[in-house]
Amino acid sequence: MLLETRHISKSFGGVQALKDVNLGLEAGEVRGLVGENGAGKSTLIKLLTGVYHLREGTVLWDGKAVSLTSPAESQALGIHAIHQDRTLIPTFDGIENAYLGLDYPTRHGKIDWKAMAARVQSVTESLGLELDLRKTAAALPPPQRTCLEIVRARMRECRLLILDEPTAALTDREAERLFSVVQTLKKNGTAILYVTHRLDEIFRLTDRVTVLRNGAVVDTVETGSVDRDRLITLMTDSVPVRAASRRRTFGGVLLAARNVASRDGSVHCGELYARSGEILGLFGLGGSGRTELLECVYGCRPMSVGTVELNGAVQTKPTPASSLQNGMALICEDRRGKALIGDLDVRDNILLTSIDRFAVGGVLRRKAEDAAVRAQIDALQIKLADMRQRIAELSGGNQQKAVFARAMMTAPRVFLCDEPTQAVDVLTRNEIHRLLRLKADEGCAVVFVSSDLSELLEVADTVQVMRRGSAAQRLINENLTAQQVLSCCYET
Ligand SMILES: Nc1ncnc2c1ncn2[C@@H]1O[C@H](COP(=O)(O)OP(=O)(O)OP(=O)(O)O)[C@@H](O)[C@H]1O
C-alpha cells in the first residue's frame, strides 16, 4: 500500500469537515473521489498535502507513519496536487511558476535562465501541451493555468498526483490531453487521486471510486461494479430530476450583439442574439473567444467596433453599470479572480450588485436583505455555517453557487452565464439548469457557455458556434449531436 489514512478527522470551528476517514491507495491506481459540494474532498486533499496540519489520525506512506505538517514535507515524499483553487503566483511567468519550490539551476554562480526555460519547455512538450511560458499566470485564461499546474507537478518526482476538479473549464480537447497524462503516469506506477463532479470522467478513468458524504466515507467500490445512478445515490440518497424539455417558439429579441471586435484582438466579429424564452448555448474550442465576447457584451472588456442592443437600447460602449441597469447579469467564469470578494462575507457577496434595491431613502433594510439572501441560500442549498461567514471559507462548489445566487438577486431580463455549473455537484447542476429554464419560461433570455458539450446540448435551445474570435454557424438544437457541433468548430 502506497498511502493509508487511519481515522483522519478535521473540523473548522463548529463544522466537522472530515470524520474518521480511512483510505488506502496502491501505486499505479487511479482512484476517484466523489461527493456533494462541501462533502470534504478538498479538505482531505489539503491534509494530505500539508496545507492543513494533521491533528487527528495518522497517515502511513509505504507502510510507515509520516508527519505531514507542511507542504514541503508532503512534496518530499512525492505527493503533488493540483488544487481546486489554483495556486500559481499571478505575477510570475510560466517558467518561474513551474520552478516554484525547486532550486533554480545555476551556471558560473548565476541563475541559468536558459536551462530553466529549456527544461520547462521540454516537460510541456512531453505532455503534448501548448503554453506561452513567457506570459504571467495572471495573463493566462483559466484553462491554461490548469495546464501550467500540470507541468509544475511533472517537474518533480511524483508518486501520488492529486487532481481536484482538473477539468472544470477545460474544453474537451484540453481534457483529452489531461486524460492521456493521467494514463501515462499510471503506467509509470504513479497513484492518482481524482476529484470531479463530472461522473463520465470517473467511469472513464478510475479503477475504484471512494464516496464521501458529510465528511465520512460511505463506501469504496470498483468503478466497473456501479452505474451512474448508483453512484449518485451513494452520494446523496436521491436521484436527480432532469430539467424541463427544450423550447421551439420564442418572443422578441432581447439581446443582439453585432459585429463585435475587442480592442485586444481576441474577438474579431462576434455575433450574438438571444430571444425572450430562449436558452442560447455559446460553444467553441479553447481560445475561440467565448468568454471574451461575453465580457465585451457586458462591458468589462473594451470594444473597438460593434454594437450591443439590449432591451431595444443600442450601445457602442456598454459598461457593467449600464448593462446592470438595463437588466443584464453576467456570471463570470473566474469566480475567485473576478466574481467574488474573498474577505467579504457570504451575505455581502450575494448582495453586491442588488444592494440598491434594498435601500429606502438611503437607508438599508437589513431584514429584507437577510430574507432575500436566505431565500437564495435555501433554493441553491448553499452549505454554510452562517451567512456572515467569509466566502473564502466555503467549499469551491458552494462559492460557485453564491455567484449564481447573486445574479438571481438582480432579477435580470438577460443572463450571460460563463461556465455557471463548474465545480457544482450533480444535483445542484440540475437545479441551476432548472432555474435557468424557469427564467426563460418567464420571458428572460439566457446565454449559456459551457466547455462541457454534452451539458450544452442538454440545456440549449439554440447553439451559436464561435471560431477564432468570430461567429460561425448558428444551429437549432433538434437531435443535434456533439459531432455536428464540433465539426463547425474546426476550419473547413
Ligand atoms: N477554511 C475553512 N474555514 C471554515 N470552514 C471550512 C474551511 N474549509 C472548508 N470548510 C468547510 O468544510 C466543509 C468541507 O469543505 P470542502 O472544501 O472540503 O468540500 P468539497 O468536498 O471539496 O466541496 P466542493 O465539491 O464544493 O469543492 C464545508 O462545509 C466547508 O464550508
Ligand SMILES: [Mg+2]
Ligand atoms: Mg472542493
